[in-house]
Amino acid sequence: MTFLSLAFKSLRNRKFATSLTILSIALSTALLLSVERTKRAAEEGFTQAVSQTDLIIGARSGPVNLILFTVFNMGSPTANVSWQTYQKWKSNPAVEWTIPYSLGDGHRGFRVVGTDENFYQHYRFRGDRSVEFSEGHAALDLWEVVLGSEVAAKLQYKIGDPVVVAHGVTREVGIQKHDDKPFHVSGILKPTGTALDNSLYVSLQSIEAMHLDWHDGAAPSDDKHIHQSEIHKEDIKVDEITSFFMQTKSRIEILRLQREINTDKTEPLLAIIPGMTLAEIWRGLGYVDQALKAISWMVVAVGLMAMLIALLTGLNERRREIAILRSIGAGPKKITALLVLESTTLTLIGVSLGLLIELSGFYFLKGWLENNFGLYLVGAVFTSTDGLYLALTLMLGILIGLIPAWRASRLALKDGLSVRI
Amino acid sequence: MIELQGVEFQYPRAHLKTLEISKLKIEKGERVFLFGPSGSGKSTLLEILAGVLVPQKGSVRILNQKLETLNSAQRDQFRSGHLGYIFQSFNLIPYLSVEENILLPLSFSPLRRERLQGKSPVSEVEHLCHRLGILNLRQRKVTELSVGQQQRVAVARALLGNPEIILADEPTSSLDHDHREKFIQLLFQICEEKNTTLLFVSHDRSLEKLFSRSLSLLDINQVRAL
Numbered sequence: 001m002t003f004l005s006l007a008f009k010s011l012r013n014r015k016f017a018t019s020l021t022i023l024s025i026a027l028s029t030a031l032l033l034s035v036e037r038t039k040r041a042a043e044e045g046f047t048q049a050v051s052q053t054d055l056i057i058g059a060r061s062g063p064v065n066l067i068l069f070t071v072f073n074m075g076s077p078t079a080n081v082s083w084q085t086y087q088k089w090k091s092n093p094a095v096e097w098t099i100p101y102s103l104g105d106g107h108r109g110f111r112v113v114g115t116d117e118n119f120y121q122h123y124r125f126r127g128d129r130s131v132e133f134s135e136g137h138a139a140l141d142l143w144e145v146v147l148g149s150e151v152a153a154k155l156q157y158k159i160g161d162p163v164v165v166a167h168g169v170t171r172e173v174g175i176q177k178h179d180d181k182p183f184h185v186s187g188i189l190k191p192t193g194t195a196l197d198n199s200l201y202v203s204l205q206s207i208e209a210m211h212l213d214w215h216d217g218a219a220p221s222d223d224k225h226i227h228q229s230e231i232h233k234e235d236i237k238v239d240e241i242t243s244f245f246m247q248t249k250s251r252i253e254i255l256r257l258q259r260e261i262n263t264d265k266t267e268p269l270l271a272i273i274p275g276m277t278l279a280e281i282w283r284g285l286g287y288v289d290q291a292l293k294a295i296s297w298m299v300v301a302v303g304l305m306a307m308l309i310a311l312l313t314g315l316n317e318r319r320r321e322i323a324i325l326r327s328i329g330a331g332p333k334k335i336t337a338l339l340v341l342e343s344t345t346l347t348l349i350g351v352s353l354g355l356l357i358e359l360s361g362f363y364f365l366k367g368w369l370e371n372n373f374g375l376y377l378v379g380a381v382f383t384s385t386d387g388l389y390l391a392l393t394l395m396l397g398i399l400i401g402l403i404p405a406w407r408a409s410r411l412a413l414k415d416g417l418s419v420r421i
Numbered sequence: 422m423i424e425l426q427g428v429e430f431q432y433p434r435a436h437l438k439t440l441e442i443s444k445l446k447i448e449k450g451e452r453v454f455l456f457g458p459s460g461s462g463k464s465t466l467l468e469i470l471a472g473v474l475v476p477q478k479g480s481v482r483i484l485n486q487k488l489e490t491l492n493s494a495q496r497d498q499f500r501s502g503h504l505g506y507i508f509q510s511f512n513l514i515p516y517l518s519v520e521e522n523i524l525l526p527l528s529f530s531p532l533r534r535e536r537l538q539g540k541s542p543v544s545e546v547e548h549l550c551h552r553l554g555i556l557n558l559r560q561r562k563v564t565e566l567s568v569g570q571q572q573r574v575a576v577a578r579a580l581l582g583n584p585e586i587i588l589a590d591e592p593t594s595s596l597d598h599d600h601r602e603k604f605i606q607l608l609f610q611i612c613e614e615k616n617t618t619l620l621f622v623s624h625d626r627s628l629e630k631l632f633s634r635s636l637s638l639l640d641i642n643q644v645r646a647l
Contacts (some may be wrong), residue, residue, distance in 0.1 A: 013516030329501020
């Protein structure tokens with residue numbers, strides 16, 4: 001009959017209270033770890049919303065603005081980049097590829113992006129994930145459009161359906177519609193969990209074609225109207241784009257090229273390194289993560305309090321037991337040790353179970369989280385931060401266990417061998 | 422064996438002394454009945470003898486060891502090695518089996534383990550249980566036992582590893598009359614076999630006649646209960 005098995009059997013005797021205590025510690029630990037894991041996934045998801053792109057280039061504004069409207073569909077560009085300038089940088093020998101982006105039109109609240117085949121070929125996110133089709137093919141012809149997964153799901157469009165693009169990105173119905181020039185759905189993208197899902201993609205020429213008969217931002221009068229069938233892709237000259245993505249041939253070229261673009265006198269442009277800007281924005285959003293973390297630590301505190309309460313209330317019923325142990329020679333120190341052993345065991349089991357719940361929870365809910373929340377569990381399953389949190393919780397549990405242990409030894413001294421309750 | 426000299430004890434924050442004993446001596450192998458009505462300081466005296474309480478004055482000598490010269494951890498160790506204690510009731514730890522309850526003192530006392538002289542603890546438990554008529558109860562849960570059976574288990578636990586002294590605090594108060602006498606006779610027999618000294622404390626004078634020596638705490642204690 002060892003000391004350890006005595007503690008274990010005592011805990012087993014109080015199965016109900018013990019399992020509730022373990023459960024409360026386990027759930028709070030699981031919550032703490034889940035918040036950490038979610039934060040990690042959100043951070044990776046955010047900072048890798050676009051990857052393998054070395055530079056994003058647009059008209060001179062601010063880096064945050066540029067990344068928001070190119071990568072997150074938020075805000076709007078202030079000026080454009082001329083076609084000549086784009087061609088000039090595109091043909092720079094240090095450049096591997098570029099993806100042009102032409103923005104400004106929308107469809108029922110979703111943004112329409114004019115781009116070219118490089119988008120389908122080179123755009124990457126979350127490491128090396130590329131743009132894939134769930135059905136259909138790229139929109140390379142003049143009146144073809146590709147839908148992001150969310151667009152297709154919300155509007156319930158199928159391949160071949162007509163799509164009328166509105167001038168400007170508006171909710172519901174556009175004030176001015178290009179309803180004389182409808183598009184047809186040529187493809188639907190697979191879900192990506194990024195802003196790509198919420199856009200429609202057409203060719204650069206399509207954007208120009210829609211506005212071919214427009215002058216000074218106004219719709220054509222009936223006599224100036226050019227019919228859709230009269231427009232041919234080969235005849236369209238692209239004047240300007242909004243921004244473009246760039247990959248360099250070698251990483252060491254990035255900074256040099258960035259400086260070169262930023263200081264070029266012919267057209268004022270801004271080139272940013274997306275990873276850096278994204279990380280900067282994420283740091284700015286840090287308070288959300290801090291608030292979540294504070295809440296989960298409070299939950300851990302509540303879990304440990306539950307243990308404290310369970311142990312303290314159990315103590316009164318155990319005064320007889322303690323008197324018996326004293327009569328056979330257990331000193332107050334041994335009684336203290338017994339209770340510390342109990343609370344440590346409870347916390348240890350609770351924390352381990354919490355880890356198990358968190359790991360298996362994310363394992364089994366992975367698909368569901370991706371489909372419903374766009375939360376992609378990229379990154380490590382377990383990090384040193386998690387380890388630190390587990391150790392901290394365990395330590396707190398042991399510290400809190402000292403309170404009932406201290407009280408038990410006080411009671412042991414007070415009661416001696418004759419308990420009168 | 423047990424020798425008290427000029428012992429005075431007062432609880433902290435109490436106005437009066439609880440116990441004042443000028444002299445008390447119990448010899449080896451004696452079976453002493455100590456009578457005391459409630460409030461006369463029986464439990465206090467037993468806890469002083471067990472080394473749980475330390476008197477403010479006087480000397481408590483057990484097996485030639487002055488308890489007041491030991492620190493509290495040493496007194497705990499001394500108690501576990503040399504004294505067996507039987508409670509009035511609630512003698513057993515509810516979540517342990519009969520056998521585990523009886524074996525419990527061995528995990529606190531190396532001395533009691535030594536005294537088994539290499540015999541396996543389980544066989545010693547078997548022997549004691551056989552003597553006490555609870556042989557077939559060893560694997561049972563203690564909560565399934567009758568009060569009389571529980572007290573026998575308590576006796577077995579007090580005796581395992583042959584401590585020199587058994588202190589019994591009203592162990593028969595929850596037994597009916599017939600069982601009381603039988604229980605005490607059995608306790609005597611085993612104490613005799615093992616040459617164990619027994620101090621039996623009770624408020625029930627009807628048991629007095631069974632003992633070779635009887636003391637009244639009212640006579641020994643110079644503090645008069647109100």
